[in-house]
Amino acid sequence: MDAMDRRRLLTSAVLGTAGLATATALGPLSPEPAHASPALPATEPVVEDPNFAEGRITGISGTMLLVTGSDTVLHRIRVTNGTSIWKLYPTTFDAVDVGDGLYARGVRMADGTLAADSLWVNIVSMSVQITAIGNGWLHLDHDNKRIVGRVVPGRTAAVYRDAPTTGDLSKLRVGRHAHIIGAWRPDTNEVDLATVYAGTVAG
Amino acid sequence: MTVPAAVQPLLLALVLAASARVKLTSRTARSRATGTALAAIVGKRRAPLAYGMVGGVEAVVALALLAGGVPVVPQRIGAALAVAASTAFVGYLGYARLFAPDSSCGCVSARQAPIRWRSFARAVLLLAASVVALVAGTPWPAAVARPYLAVGVLVVELAAVALLSPELDERWLFPVRRLVLRVRPHPLAGLAYDLPLASTVRQLERSPAYREVGGRLRSDVLDHWDEGEWRIVCYRTDSAATAVFAVPRLRYDPDSVRVAVVTDPEPVPA
Amino acid sequence: MGCSNSASPAYGEMSWFCCGAAWGPCGSAGGGACGTCNSGSHQCAWPHASDACYNITQPYACGHNLALRGCGHVFYVTNRCNGSCVSASVADCGPNTHQFCGESHCCGSTCGTDRLIDLTPSAFSAIASLSSGLLPCRIDS
Known part of the structure; x- marks a missing residue:
C-alpha cells in the first residue's frame, strides 16, 4: 500500500460512512476501549529517564541516529515508520541532519538503543520579551540573550490569550512577554518560530 | 567650563x-x-x-x-x-x-x-x-x-x-x-499565510475527541493532509494503531472533531 | 499522595524548559536554582521554590497563593487535556507567573489559567508533546 492509498484508507475511516466515529462511538474500527487509562507515574520522580534522550546528532547510519548527549553520554536512537519527527513542523527522516539537536522519547531496548516514538529536532521552548518587530522577524530577549526569531510563512502561528490559534501575527506588540516554541537553526543560532503564545493582546 | x-x-x-x-x-x-x-x-x-x-x-x-x-x-x-x-x-x-x-x-x-x-x-x-x-x-x-x-x-x-x-x-x-x-503598517500584517498546522493541532487538543484518546497517543503528529473542509491528522497509539483525527479546516469548532483508531499494518513511511 | 488526589491542588498552565547540560539557546541554562536541574530527569521549576524566587516570579500578582516548596519537593502534574500524570521534583525557580497573568489555555471546557509550573523536557514529554508548548494542568503535592 503506497502513501496515497494509506491516506485514502485513513480518510475514509474517519470521514467515510463507516467512519463517522467520534471519541464516544469509535465503532468497529477501534481495537481499544474509548476511554484511555494513562499509566500512573512512579511515586519518586525518574532520574535520568531511560526512555528519553537529548543531545546533538553526530552521525546517521541508515535509520539509526547517533546522538551525543549534552552530558557526553552516547545514544543510539532507532527511527521507525511509526516515529513522529518534528522539525518546526511534522516532517520526515530526510529533514534530520548531523549537527541538529534533539529530544527523543520512545522505548529503551535490551541492546541499549532507544526505539523512538517521537523525535523533536532543534525544538526550543522559551519565555521571552519581544523587543523589536520587523519584516519576517522578531527580536526576542531571553534570559539576557538576544534571540532572532524568524517568521516562517504558513508555519508560524500565534496564540492570543485563549483565542483560537491563528496565522495572524499582526497583534504582536513590542515589549510584550511571550512564550515561544520554535526550531533552532544550528548554523545561524536563530530560531524559526512555530508558535508564539502572546499571552495578552496589547492595546 | x-x-x-x-x-x-x-x-x-x-x-x-x-x-x-x-x-x-x-x-x-x-x-x-x-x-x-x-x-x-x-x-x-x-x-x-x-x-x-x-x-x-x-x-x-x-x-x-x-x-x-x-x-x-x-x-x-x-x-x-x-x-x-x-x-x-x-x-x-x-x-x-x-x-x-x-x-x-x-x-x-x-x-x-x-x-x-x-x-x-x-x-x-x-x-x-x-x-x-x-x-x-x-x-x-x-x-x-x-x-x-x-x-x-x-x-x-x-x-x-x-x-x-x-x-x-x-x-x-x-x-x-x-x-x-x-x-506604519505592522510588518507582520496582511501576509496571506496558509492555516498553520499548529492552529489545527490546537483546535484538536481542545476537542472532546482528543480528551478521550489523548492519553493513549505515543507519538507527535505522524502525518497530516487536507481533505476538503477537513484537515486529517494522524498519531500513533500505545497499541501501535493509528489515531486519525478529522479537524475542521475552515471554521473553529472543536466539538465537531472526529476520531477513528485504525489498526494499521503499514504506518506512514519515514 | 499522588496524581489528582490531594486536598488542595493547584490549577494552571504548564510548559517546559531546558536546564543542565544542553544544546542551542539552552546551552548556558545551567543547573537551575537548586543546582541539580537536568533535562533528562523528571524535574520542574516552581514559582515559590524559595522566598527570593517568590519575589521574582510573583504569582500573587495573578491571585495565586502558592505554597513554599523547596528543592527536591515532589509534585504530581496532570495534563488536563489527556489525563496523563508525571511526578517531578523541584529543581529550579520559575516560571515568571506575573508576566502572563490572565493567560488561559483550554481543552474543551477544561481550562488552565496562569503559568504555574515548568517541566523538564523528559517530564513534559512523558505526558504531552513537546510541540504543544502550553497546556492546562493540575498540580498535586
Missing part, C-alpha cells in the same frame, strides 16, 4: 541615588541579584547581601557628592569617591562580560538587563563625569550662576544616561517602537 563642571556632581549624585534606592529598597531587585554578574564574583548565596552593600556604597558616594555643596566640605572628596566607584564599575562590567556573559547587569533597575555596549558606554560616561568633577573641583552650587545652562547640561546628560540604560528601554524605546508600528 565652570558651570558644566559644577553640574557633574549633581548628575553623579542623581544617578547613584537612583541606583542605590533600587538596591536598598526593592526586594525583587535583591532577589534577582543571584542572576547578576555579582553572583559570579561573590557567589549566589552572598549576592543579595553584596548587592545591598553596593547600594549602600552608592548612597554614601551620592551623599558625599551633595555634601560638596557645604562650604567646609571639599567637592573633590565626593568626586574622588565617584572616580573610584566609576572605575570599579567599569572593571565590574569587564569582568562580567568576560566571565559571566549571560548574567544581568544589576545596575540601576530591578529589571534584568544584559551587559552589552550600552552598559559600557554609560559606565564610561559616568567615569568621565567623575574625572571632570575631580579635576575641576567646583562645588555644585556654583551651577546656579547660570541656571539655564546648568539645567540644560544636566538634562542632556541625564538623557544620555537614560538612552544608554537597557533597563529603561521599557520606558522609552519600546513605546517608541510601538508608536512606529502604529503609524
Whole structure:
C-alpha cells in the first residue's frame, strides 16, 4: 500500500460512512476501549529517564541516529515508520541532519538503543520579551540573550490569550512577554518560530 | 567650563541615588541579584547581601557628592569617591562580560538587563563625569550662576544616561517602537499565510475527541493532509494503531472533531 | 499522595524548559536554582521554590497563593487535556507567573489559567508533546 492509498484508507475511516466515529462511538474500527487509562507515574520522580534522550546528532547510519548527549553520554536512537519527527513542523527522516539537536522519547531496548516514538529536532521552548518587530522577524530577549526569531510563512502561528490559534501575527506588540516554541537553526543560532503564545493582546 | 563642571556632581549624585534606592529598597531587585554578574564574583548565596552593600556604597558616594555643596566640605572628596566607584564599575562590567556573559547587569533597575555596549558606554560616561568633577573641583552650587545652562547640561546628560540604560528601554524605546508600528503598517500584517498546522493541532487538543484518546497517543503528529473542509491528522497509539483525527479546516469548532483508531499494518513511511 | 488526589491542588498552565547540560539557546541554562536541574530527569521549576524566587516570579500578582516548596519537593502534574500524570521534583525557580497573568489555555471546557509550573523536557514529554508548548494542568503535592 503506497502513501496515497494509506491516506485514502485513513480518510475514509474517519470521514467515510463507516467512519463517522467520534471519541464516544469509535465503532468497529477501534481495537481499544474509548476511554484511555494513562499509566500512573512512579511515586519518586525518574532520574535520568531511560526512555528519553537529548543531545546533538553526530552521525546517521541508515535509520539509526547517533546522538551525543549534552552530558557526553552516547545514544543510539532507532527511527521507525511509526516515529513522529518534528522539525518546526511534522516532517520526515530526510529533514534530520548531523549537527541538529534533539529530544527523543520512545522505548529503551535490551541492546541499549532507544526505539523512538517521537523525535523533536532543534525544538526550543522559551519565555521571552519581544523587543523589536520587523519584516519576517522578531527580536526576542531571553534570559539576557538576544534571540532572532524568524517568521516562517504558513508555519508560524500565534496564540492570543485563549483565542483560537491563528496565522495572524499582526497583534504582536513590542515589549510584550511571550512564550515561544520554535526550531533552532544550528548554523545561524536563530530560531524559526512555530508558535508564539502572546499571552495578552496589547492595546 | 565652570558651570558644566559644577553640574557633574549633581548628575553623579542623581544617578547613584537612583541606583542605590533600587538596591536598598526593592526586594525583587535583591532577589534577582543571584542572576547578576555579582553572583559570579561573590557567589549566589552572598549576592543579595553584596548587592545591598553596593547600594549602600552608592548612597554614601551620592551623599558625599551633595555634601560638596557645604562650604567646609571639599567637592573633590565626593568626586574622588565617584572616580573610584566609576572605575570599579567599569572593571565590574569587564569582568562580567568576560566571565559571566549571560548574567544581568544589576545596575540601576530591578529589571534584568544584559551587559552589552550600552552598559559600557554609560559606565564610561559616568567615569568621565567623575574625572571632570575631580579635576575641576567646583562645588555644585556654583551651577546656579547660570541656571539655564546648568539645567540644560544636566538634562542632556541625564538623557544620555537614560538612552544608554537597557533597563529603561521599557520606558522609552519600546513605546517608541510601538508608536512606529502604529503609524506604519505592522510588518507582520496582511501576509496571506496558509492555516498553520499548529492552529489545527490546537483546535484538536481542545476537542472532546482528543480528551478521550489523548492519553493513549505515543507519538507527535505522524502525518497530516487536507481533505476538503477537513484537515486529517494522524498519531500513533500505545497499541501501535493509528489515531486519525478529522479537524475542521475552515471554521473553529472543536466539538465537531472526529476520531477513528485504525489498526494499521503499514504506518506512514519515514 | 499522588496524581489528582490531594486536598488542595493547584490549577494552571504548564510548559517546559531546558536546564543542565544542553544544546542551542539552552546551552548556558545551567543547573537551575537548586543546582541539580537536568533535562533528562523528571524535574520542574516552581514559582515559590524559595522566598527570593517568590519575589521574582510573583504569582500573587495573578491571585495565586502558592505554597513554599523547596528543592527536591515532589509534585504530581496532570495534563488536563489527556489525563496523563508525571511526578517531578523541584529543581529550579520559575516560571515568571506575573508576566502572563490572565493567560488561559483550554481543552474543551477544561481550562488552565496562569503559568504555574515548568517541566523538564523528559517530564513534559512523558505526558504531552513537546510541540504543544502550553497546556492546562493540575498540580498535586
